[in-house]
Amino acid sequence: MFYGQTRNLFVDIRIPIDRPATPPGHGFGIYSLEDLARLAKQQAFAGHAVIADGRCTWHRSIDYQPSTGRPDSSLVSVEGDTLHERGDANSVTGMNFYESYHRECRGEERRLAFRLEDSDGTPFGDRAARDAFLLVLDDRFWFARARARNLGTGKSLPDLVKGADGDRATIEACLDCEVSFGRLGKDEDAWRIELSTLPWREGERLFPQGQANLEADSGLMRLDTPAGCATWRVFDTSLKDDAIGALFSA
Secondary structure, three states: OOEEEOEEEEEEEEOOOOOOOOOOOOOOHHHOOOHHHHOOEEEEEEEEEEEEOOOEEEEEEEEOOOOHHHHHHEEEEEEEEEEEEOOOOOOOOOOOOOEEEEOOOOOOOOOOEEEEEEEEEEEOOOOOOOOOOEEEEEEEEEEEOOOOOOEEEEOOOHHHHHHHHOHHHHHHHHHHHHEEEEEEHHHHHEEEEEEOOOHOOOOOEEEOEEEEEOOOOOOOEEEOOOOOOEEEEEEEEEEHHHHHHHHHHO
């Protein structure tokens, strides 16, 4: 599990230890129907967080799992580099729970948060996107891309996959939500994905090398790549425009 949060946006990725191994190749077609059903147990989400009176509420704009209809809201406290989270049966999980997180970076070297404004082509791993988030904290990045359609509320993703009765097109549409974590790196290792809800993406570059152009007045950044372009709204940054441009053009 890797969780990234800036002043307002967050991305959370949780991959089960027993996730099926990734066969050679690319795309959902490399998996059996049984293994696709196992991929449906992954969890990941992204959106914006609001903290008030010791309670944090995570508003999920992108969720790998369908919405439960319950709020993602818990009591939180911080002790040094440890965050404690305590939820009750009224929260998103429907049960009492406790989680602890260890802080590995503070964003002191760099801190960036973007949400997708618009895109053309397929700049995200040969995919288009209707919504996406991108966070950078020091040398780490988190990326979330929504699936093409909303899954609605109520049923779990494993239930939706089971209910597809082996229809691969329906199953793949349900699973096609990318949340990835990786390191900025340098040269051939720049923007390298280490963990992803689309396992074949691991080891790949997040997006092709491109040219970043910032519009200071509008708060937008346009990233042009050979696969397409994406316009991002800048929600949070600790870097100057030229440093942001160099980071995304690497």
